[in-house]
Amino acid sequence: MTSVTQTDNAAATPSRRERLREELTAEIKRVARVQLAEKGAGGISWRGIAREVGMSPAALYTYFESLDDLYTALITDSFNSLSTWVEASIDVFADGPVGDRLTAGIAGYREWSLRHAEEFRLIFQNVIPGYEAPENSQTVAANLKSSAQFLALVVEGWATGELTEPSPGPFVDPSGMNEKFGMELTSDQMRVSLASWSTFHGAVQLEVNDHIDSDWVDNDRLFTAVVDQLSFMCGCGSADPGVHDRVRTMLEERWPGRPRRTSQ
Template sequence: MTAAGARARVRAELTREIVEAARRHLATDGAAGLSLRAVARELGMASSAVYRYFASRDELLTALIIDAYDALGEAAERAEEAVERADLRGRWLATCRAARTWAIANPHEYALVYGSPVPGYAAPERTIGPASRVGELLCRVVADGVDAGVVDPAPDGPGADDLLVPDVVERFGLPAGLGSRVVTAWSSLYGAIGFEVFGQTRNVVADHERHFDATAHRLATLVGLP
């Protein structure tokens, strides 16, 4: 290995260690309390050394956010890929269940991306792609249903998609008219997951898994999946 290659390998390893330490701090301090100095202390590094890998707390937060979105997206994509392509409702349910399973297993990372905004932090544009992975997957299932002739693409009413950002329907590969309905289902999915992860359904829901499955089925019906 060349000297340059060795340096790159060491840098990649230290970057990974910093991110993993920061992820642990999410569990104890929350995203708003994340501190590069605290991460440096845990790793036995000078704070100045950490700044050579991440120029600011916000840059480290961005890395954590992208990692969380990508991990969630990968879990959903693996689950959806395992289902027969013609089984549209099965693909939808697999995506929803995988998102819930990941969130329950990683509550602090879920809170980072779907909980309270971090004061003073503005997510950069490069988080948009990772953040869209699950939504794009759900849209693909619906679009496949339209292509197969089993999902009615008729809009909910005149101007239904006018409520959305221009071109978002085309960007997600949906026919005009379905966008608003799918966004409602998408946001309802994360609402159901968030209520469970953050304890809002404690003493309300007796069987969270079955309740979530019923919710996912209702959302599949909402978007017209057979």
């Protein structure tokens, strides 16, 4: 194989066609995300996108081979977006104790979800009837990434002793999960990790779907209370009470514009 094909040096010097292709792919996803935010996953319309970008509907099939394929791209992007927010939030307390970083990561998780309600539904709520994520895709990798961020923190906390070792409970086989994430959790550690994820994810989920009426409840306070309970249970005490606020202002500076959904 001596011939240097177009695709080999594509990354270095993308041809005009490839550049246009990338730009249009991005533009299609942009329009789709607007429709997603406005009308939900079911409101994403192939023909609507075509109209918006000024092409015939059939031409879109050059860029995505079906609506499902577009969904896959959007889901992957959303997972990556989420984990970017979480990472940025953790980094605010990069040199702080594990407890603060955990709280910050969770706060970022919530902030992203409230500002990307429809994307949250897209990735966490199986909103598309027939859709199934392709095996071994970027989708699952992006999914694991955001979980791994939290796992890394609790593992560090248990290692340094900043988090108390979970008390023994019913056995849950950790081997499958350890293999997937490349870790060595005990049964109790895995159980507590998943239970904790359930807890704060559940709180976020209820809030995103408007099940905690903001007329009765101050969701900010309730959420910090939930997280406080969680960190108390993990033995890292109550974190710096300003963590949530510092994370929020950082996120609003870095990704401005999109309104939160709470108290709306």
